[in-house]
Amino acid sequence: MSMVSYASGARYLSLIGGTCLSFYDWYCDLPPASPQTWGEQTDVPESADWYNSSYIIAWGSNVPQTRTPDAHFFTEVRYKGTKTVAVTPDYAEIAKLCDLWLAPKQGTDAAMALAMGHVMLREFHLDSPSQYFTDYVRRYTDMPMLVMLEERDGYYAAGRMLRAADLVDALGQENNPEWKTVAFNTNGEMVAPNGSIGFRWGEKGKWNLEQRDGKTGEETELQLSLLGSQDEIAEVGFPYFGGDGTEHFNKVELENVLLHKLPVKRLQLADGSTALVTTVYDLTLANYGLERGLNDVNCATSYDDVKAYTPAWAEQITGVSRSQIIRIAREFADNADKTHGRSMIIVGAGLNHWYHLDMNYRGLINMLIFCGCVGQSGGGWAHYVGQEKLRPQTGWQPLAFALDWQRPARHMNSTSYFYNHSSQWRYEKW
Structure with a gap:
């Protein structure tokens, strides 16, 4: 229109x-996964930024048909050597403009995104950590932040974020301590770093993502994982929905709740109680099924293990071969590492018109965050359906x-x- x-x-x-x-x-039109993740309405780059990318996945977005005036950016960037990949169950117009075409069974995009995230975390965060990725998730995401664990039916489950107000001295935070998240720095000290919403309404100059202690203003480096400094190892439950198959979707039967072993610390709270905490990063690695030497039976030791959320697991649900899933995930992340985030996913109504559309999108968003792409020119996600960016x-x-x-x-x-x-x-x- x-x-x-x-x-x-x-x-x-x-x-x-x-x-x-x-x-x-x-x-x-607009994906709810965006405010779920960032608390803001969807915002995307203009189409001209496609030309700044060096690796593009067009995932469920038929650019020549739905973004006809902008399609030239997609075709022209290939002359610079940018690799393009189409993810669409049918051989749509976008497929003929790409170097590779993946055809997952319609509606199974989240499964494929989870498997790609599994590969990215294994190879670029654990086995051969990318310094760029590590610095990015430490500074621009909530992955170092502490989460309280709640007892539930014989195991623990992730609860809410630990806040400065939960601690005896509120970490010296007098302004909105109930809205300030907490992390450990690499020296083992607890800090309320700049950037949480509590700093939005209060001290000027602290609502930013500078790596500084919110109390002292001194630079601090946050600790991503508690592994190696933990007080104990706890079993934490994660829900699993891949066993609910229908006539339209293949299933991989596993337990409805998957127990994973996580490093945790025990803290004394202001009300006299104690709490077990772990980081968002540790929870994420466990949820993606990554074994870290904790003898976790529900974690995979190989991409060929049919466990959540490995390439072999995704192959059974999506129909896309595990080798293709591994290849694209590896290329996408490797490009982002070398270019500091210039890997992009163009996505649109093809994924957004499904009942569990937020799962599709959040799987993709996680991939981009793991690889430090969001907020980078030529990188991140580009959600497009129609007149999303009106210049006048x-x-x-x-x-x-x-x-x-x-x-x-x-x-x-x-x-x-x-x-x-x-x-x-x-x-x-x-």
Whole structure:
């Protein structure tokens, strides 16, 4: 839809006193995985940034058809040597523009993304750690942050983040300690580093991702894993859904709750109780099924082990060979390591129009975070469906929503609207 055709209808509706219902939420344009991960509405680079990439996966996005005016960036970047990979169950137009075509069974994208993440973590975080990847996840993600473990049916489960307010002296944080996450630095000291939401409303100059202690302002290097400095090893349960097969999806039967061994520390809290904590990084490695010398029976020691979430496991669900999964994951991560994040995934409605769309997207987002791609020119994710980036948007909005006649714009949440006015609420069971 062109900007003019949309604006003509929306302006007419606004001028006669009508209401413009939101549309992203009912036709599945913007992915909910974005606010789930970052707490912000989806934001992506302009299409011209594709030209800055050196490895692109077009995952469920048929660029020649849905982004026709921008497709030339995708084709032209190949002349610079950029490798392009298409992930689509059918031989769509995008496949003929790519060096390699992967055809997973439709709806199984999350399984393939998990397996690729497994390879990336094994080879570039554990076996031969990339200094760039390690520095990136330490500074720009919550992976060093501590998570409290909760007892549940004979094992532990991940609970909420440990906060400064949970500790005896709140780590010296007087302003919003309930909103400041906590980590260990490499000296074994607990710190509330800059950047958590508690710094947003308080001390000026501290709501940033500089590696500094929020109390002293001194530089500090956060500890990603507790392995080697742990007080004990605990069994932590992770839910597994790959055993729920249907006539449309193959299944790999494993336990509904997979127990993994994690390094943990025991802390004394302000209320007198004690708590076991581990890092987000340790939880992530365990969830992806990576053995780290802890004799974890639910972790894989080989890519050929049919355990969650190995390439062999994904092969049974997606139909894509484990060798292809390993190859693409390895190439994508290797390129990101050498170029400092210039590996990109172009994704769109092909993945977003599924019931568990957030699982598809978060699998991809994790891959990009593991490889330090998000926020880098030529890297990260590029979610595109239609007119997502309007260059003249500032001038277009008053025209489209009649802001020259009335303010604010007459917008309404369509999910709530249809829930109430179609009597959907009558069918709820309480």
